[in-house]
Amino acid sequence: MIITDNLTKKYGEHTALDHLNLNVNAGEIYCLLGANGAGKTTTINLLLGFIEPTSGSAFINQLNVKDDAKATKRFLAYIPENLMLYPGLTAVENLDYFSGIAGKKFGNNQLKTFLEEAGLQADAFGNRISTFSKGMRQKVGIAIALAKEAKVLLLDEPTSGLDPKASNEFGLLLQQLRSKGVATLMATHDLFRAKEVGSHIGIMKDGQLKQQFVAEDISLSELEQAYLNTMDYKELAS
């Protein structure tokens, strides 16, 4: 579902992403770990077609992002760290708008069902987004993904700033999507959440994918050690 082939992005002399090779299949959640500037967000921006690669290719559902940027977006949903919806519109209206411009038409009841599935309380459906917390906005983002019937979900630090309960709920939602066969790529700093929800975990540094694991094959403490070693935090590694 998500493939990168020697994907590289340079800004002048600086290499933000260096020959990244990645493969995320349907029903997998791939968590990209790394410090700030490791290349996680650059990878997501390239997969979204927000920026153009210097070399290499990215594919979503077997379509080249560079050549078919618009077509690839039919299959994907994206939730950034701060999901900014239209504050003057309600949750139902935002969902109707974003699914509508993506070519999906739903009735009011169907829209409410998606919001319910995403875990939003029913009494918030008709409230304006300006009154929503970050966690509630992320749930609307998930509802958009559900409404779009997205095959690919790109998440850029979605749990950053969420309280533990909201973060846990978000993790559960990702598991639901995984069970529906959605391929998810999540950039995060949160090792715990990555271990909990991820099927695969990759550690990036200086634009390169340094290590990859199957989540089941590694414990949280081993993951932590691997992360600290990769980051050269010798004094922190035991």
Next chain:
Amino acid sequence: MLSYNFKYELKQLLRARWIQLLSVVLLVLFGFSAFNGIQKVEKRKLDIAAAQEEVKENDAMMLKLLDSVERGLEVSVPRWTIPSSPMAVGNYHPRVAAMEPQPMAFIATGQADLFTHYVKPTVYGDDFSLNFTEMTSPVQLLFGSFDLAFVVVFLLPLLIIAFSYNVLSSEKESGSLRLLAAQPIGIQNWVLQKLGLRFFWLAVLVIIALTLVFLVLGINPFTQARVYFGLLGLVLTYMLFWFALAFLVNLWVGSSAKNAVALLGLWVVFVLLVPSVLNQFGNTLYPMPSRTLMINEMRSLKAEVTERQDEILDNYLRDHPEFALNDTTQQRGFWHRYMASQKLIKEELSPVVNGYEEQLQRQQDWIGRFKWISPAIIAQESLNQIAGTATKDYEGFRKQVVNFSGTWREHFMPFLYNNQDFSQADYDALPRFTYQKETALQFGGLGILLVVSLVLFATGIFGYKKLSGAGILDQA
């Protein structure tokens, strides 16, 4: 995407207080400017009516005097003003040559605050032909009149800028652009549709405002369909141009602040700078001949002609044998010589007067050639034309008055040279002036504006990807 964009953009607009405020401001501006325009037109009508009333009273007095004279009674007025003398009628009882305001005159003051709307040509003197300008406050000239044309040409673009400068940049700044750009849509199409809705909203307001103005004034838009729809078409096309500029600025310029500065800069260029530069160039390339020199030349010519009046009169009578005197008891006086010399003066002066007119025409041609550079010039000219207050209208009025003064003068020539008295029976045959609007409504400017706007939109739609050359974040 279109229906969703329209539906939700409209919802957001209707819920936004600043949009509600801008909408009210627009309606108030249209209402106030139309009221202002109407006041000016009313004043103009009253001035003309007062002048005509004065002529009417004067005529009643003249007819009474004539009646007394014809009945052999003595009249207590100076001898030279007794209306049995044709020259007294031609001189002291002139007709009003008035330029009645057109039905749409309230739209644009145009040249109306620079030129007079009525004159009274007499058989003596021709200063009226040079004296068409009115005394006007320089402060008013500096700021212009607060009429509908001012609102449309100067203020409406500012409202459009306020409506449209941050359509894309606000999405960038609030962070919602990333979510939008992750949808299968073209950003330029999305911006175009958003602007389309805002154009639609403003267009609805403008149509409501103009229709209300028409109805309040008692003008049926459908009986004046050509003017009404022409005016709407012009205003909407002018708005379209500013939305097209906003479209390009939204696509290519960055932050909201930069967009606002860029659009305001374009407003200064198109609305203030280009018209004044064109005007300046027109004046430099085709300077108007000095009015003082023309008057001096006229005076010296008159002085020269006065010295040769006997000779001129002889020549005149040679050309007009029908005025030859068979009665030796009568003789030729001042008026005979004066009127005979007028024809000569007119002929001698025609190169000077024509030079003045030709230079004015060259200036107008120059501006006409380059007016497409500034949509503000096109809009203002077209509005003046609809209102009947364009330079061409006043030029037409001036020519009609000059022709009428000739007719007025010629009317008294047989009386004068046949030494015939003017009587009550001759009153009805006195020439009367009726202004005929010569310029037909033309909407060529509207076509130019439409083409320019479409070219700008096409540049945005087809040139955006090519010129930006990368993804939306690369160029942001």
